Amino acid sequence: MRKLMLVLLACISALSLVKADTILNNVYARHTQSLNGSWNSIVDPFDNGYYDYRLNVSNNGFFKNQKAKSKSDLVEYNFDTAPLIKVPGDWNTQDDKLFFYEGSVWYKKDFNYTPKPGTKAFLYFGAVNYFCNVYLNGEQIGTHEGGFTPFNFDVTNKLKEGSNFVILRVNNERKPEGVPTVNSDWWNYGGITRDVLLVETPDVFVDDYLVQLPKGSYDKVEGYVQLNEKKAGVEVSVEIPELKIQKKLLTDAEGKAVFALKAKPKLWSPESPKLYDVIIRNGEDVLNDKIGFRQIETQGKNILLNGKKTFLRGISIHEEAPYRQGRVFSKEESMLLLSWAKELGCNFVRLAHYPHNEFMVRAAEEMGLMVWSEIPVYWTIHWSNPDTYKNASTQLNDMMERDKNRCGIIIWSVANETPHSDARDKFLADLAAQVRAKDNTRLLSMAMEVTGTKGNVSQVKDYMSKYVDIISFNNYLGWYGGTPEDCKTRQWDIPYDKPFFISEFGGGALQGKHGDKTERWTEEYQEELYKNTLDMYNRVDGFAGTSPWILMDFRSSRRQLNGIQDFFNRKGVISERGLKKKAFYVLQNFYKMKKEQELKH
Known part of the structure; x- marks a missing residue:
């Protein structure tokens, strides 16, 4: 009390x-x-x-x-x-x-x-x-x-x-x-x-700015410069020296200067993560940034990066420091986690379940990793509470504001594993509308769940599917129900003309614990689960990528099994001490195969 x-x-x-x-x-x-x-x-x-x-x-x-x-x-x-x-x-x-x-x-x-x-x-x-x-x-x-x-x-x-x-x-x-x-x-x-x-x-400074390719265009750079005060007639400038752009602008009555400039920048991609030096000036107030340019969209059941079909070879990451444990806060620790993702063969990371530190987002972009960024609308949120919605909306706005110039971010996510209800649907629909109103150059998604299984067919039918660009869902067949063998015969009913993305799958393994592939908590069980799960989804039309759960074991108060979990979620393909489990190499080989297939086409 x-x-x-x-x-x-x-x-x-x-x-x-x-x-x-x-x-x-x-x-x-x-x-x-x-x-x-x-x-x-x-x-x-x-x-x-x-x-x-x-x-x-x-x-x-x-x-x-x-x-x-x-x-x-x-x-x-x-x-x-x-x-x-x-x-x-x-x-x-x-x-x-x-x-x-x-x-x-x-x-x-x-x-x-x-x-x-x-x-x-x-x-x-x-x-x-x-x-x-x-x-x-x-x-x-x-x-x-x-x-x-x-x-x-x-x-x-x-x-x-x-x-x-x-x-x-x-x-x-x-x-x-x-x-x-x-x-x-x-x-x-x-x-x-x-x-x-x-x-x-x-006293009068550049409070905000945006520099990007407009949706669907490859020959124009547009955006704005916003002062902290509503002052008209103030000269500001946008410079991108490598593109020979040096544009002087005058602010309007709101203290804002909007621009649209002809340019054909080299496009950012995982294979070539090109970033341009961008200089924003207001007198002696000078801001330097590195900004990339790309297009991300969906077409039917495909995800297109710069007009080309791409498969999101991803991994989920918590902001958990390797070796020492604790919250990540430095660029060095961020880059270590991301370097493991690159070693896996990833071109994509899901930064779960909250906005990660700015160093992580910028380092991912520099290293050629596309990013899923999300807010912690997680599980049993109080859907009918106006203050809870206001809090979620503010966090969404602040995440998007901080990182709106980061081309590496291709997906804004508004939720993870939320139970169905009318109140939940309205809550998330309003957040989705907020994303759409603020940014039309990125994709929108949320991590949903399997909604039921009839016989041998699992269904994904969610009211929120009409709001998202990618049908993303978490599924732990073989861990929270069934066995890895069940993946060999499971069928899927995903009735949408949109790409589907497996935002989570996996199972726990204590690094160094070995045994039969049917024995829980062994590396062999996790290895078998990864093999069968990846084969299962790879047979389904519209499979556009995945971010298995998770890169590295991380601390969780929910995980209490003595001698195995010890307050760690053991679903990582790498242990908290940086040691790789057998599932790491299964995923690495799968991504190598997917990359080779993509290059052939």
């Missing part, structure tokens, strides 16, 4: 709090000061630093960073002597006592700053899981909900000359109305899990 009261009070008090500003686009191209490193931390399981003893939000909480001024002063916390925690990072893997912890942890960082005339300053967070209150110099500047999307606050008039301090109350308690909700199959890593930056811009 007390925990419920805390959650309700937090929700009520949050209604009056300032929410994060519009997300800064391409933050790493801006002038930044890193606030990463060691932060002081206080674990607060009863939220003593946030509520008073009557469970009212305290006006004198830990965010005040109080110090005892005399020997007789009573101050029951001290950030200066509190333990250090690394940012970015999750608290679960930094302290054994916090391995299973879900609740509040306070973070504090001291930093120096020198204000500059004509300069704005923003406090930027790559991600904080799940809900956070942000305070600067003892004053709350805002809140944010959602564990996988970036946010920032304008702190120009709140920073002081010299010493400043920022404090966060981070809470990762799972909530029934949350996105994701209370039940999921990955670890609920709490903390400031991605970069923290102090970002400087001019």
Whole structure:
């Protein structure tokens, strides 16, 4: 009851709090000061630093960073002597006592700053899981909900000359109305899990931009440049030196300049992941980016990349750090995971089940991997709750905003394995409409489920099929029902003139455990399951790709089998220690065969 009261009070008090500003686009191209490193931390399981003893939000909480001024002063916390925690990072893997912890942890960082005339300053967070209150110099500047999307606050008039301090109350308690909700199959890593930056811009700056091939065109580059203020007649420019583009533009009354320029760029593809240097200017405000150009579409039961039929040779990936475990936050760890995908022969990765860090998305694009990007609308979301929908919609918007210039992303996904109901259908249909209104250059999908089996025929019939470009579904025949042998005779009823994609299949295996191919948890069982599953789908008309579950074993509180799972989901084709299982090579050989077939045609 007390925990419920805390959650309700937090929700009520949050209604009056300032929410994060519009997300800064391409933050790493801006002038930044890193606030990463060691932060002081206080674990607060009863939220003593946030509520008073009557469970009212305290006006004198830990965010005040109080110090005892005399020997007789009573101050029951001290950030200066509190333990250090690394940012970015999750608290679960930094302290054994916090391995299973879900609740509040306070973070504090001291930093120096020198204000500059004509300069704005923003406090930027790559991600904080799940809900956070942000305070600067003892004053709350805002809140944010959602564990996988970036946010920032304008702190120009709140920073002081010299010493400043920022404090966060981070809470990762799972909530029934949350996105994701209370039940999921990955670890609920709490903390400031991605970069923290102090970002400087001019007073009037380029707030946003888009540079792309319009849908269906190969000889034109179009987009826009958007200022942070509604100022007309401001000169901005778009430059793509390699294409000999240097276009000056004037903003309209909304502070926006739209362009459409003749050009024939070399197209981005997995075989040739060409990216162009793009420069956006507004006076001395200069943003550099690397942008690729491609077309992705469907035609009947085929997926076409740049007008050519392609098979999505994929793998699903969680943002789980190899070797050390914990939440991935660096480019190096992202590239290691992606390099394993490339070794498999992949041209595609499904980044599940939430927006991954920006380094992962950019590295995939640079390495020639097409990307499925999704939000954590997962399993039993509260479909009839307006606040839950608003939360999901905001996360969808923020994911698309951050990565809209990443040509490697070819699919926006709005859900995974959601139970059928009228409320669910409306929820997802509205999210699908949001995607369509915002972006017509990518494909839309969601991971659905098999809806029934009659005799030897499995059916995929979902109301949401009319909204998606690709019929994507998860199916674990041979693991959650049946045996690998059943794949040899199973037939499929997928009554849509659209390509179908197997967003998940697989089974668990403990790396190094060997036995008969009928023995669960052995590498041989998983190997046989992969062989038979791939053969099964390869016989079905419209099979356009797959992203088996999953690249690497990952932590999950749901997976409790002692001596086998030990709180790991063991469906990876690679262990958490980086050792490949036998199924890895089955998938690798299948992808080699599919690539050879594609090259012949």
